[in-house]
Amino acid sequence: MSLEVLFAAIYLVAAAVSLWSRARVHGFLAETPSIRNEADLDRFKDLARLQMYLALGMIVLLVTGTVVGLILLTQHGLSALFVIILANGAIFGLGMLHQKGEERARHLQTGSESLAGEYERVCEAWVKKATPGF
DSSP, X not given: OOHHHHHHHHHHHHHHHHHHHHHHHHHHHHHOSSBOSHHHHHHHHHHHHXXXXXXXXXXXXXXXXXXXXXXXXXXXXXHHHHHHHHHHHHHHHHHHHHHHHHHHHXXXXXXXXXXXXXXXXHHXXXXXXXXXXX
C-alpha cells in the first residue's frame, strides 16, 4: 500500500470514528436529558467509557497519520503540506463540533445527591484520565 493511500485511509477512518462517536453522544443526549436514576447513570457510564476508549484509538490513529504525513512531506513538499493541513483541519473541526456535545453530556442535571456524586466522579475521570476506572 502506498503512503498516500495509507494517509488517506487513516484520516478517513479518523473522520468516520469522530462522526460515529458524535452520533453516539447526541443520541445519548436525546434519550437522556438528565440523570434521573441509576439506569440513566449506567447509560452515562457506558457512554463515557466508549468515548474514553475512542479517544485513545484516535490518538493512535492521528500519531500514525502525523508520522505518515511527515514522510509524505519529505517526498512531495508543498503539495503534501496542503493535503496534510486540509486533513488535519477537517479532523480538528470535527473534534470541535464533537466537544460541544461531550460538554453538554458532562453538565446534565441529576435527580439526587447520591447520583450527583457518582456522576461528577465519572465526568472527572472522562476528562482527566486515560482509561475509565468506574
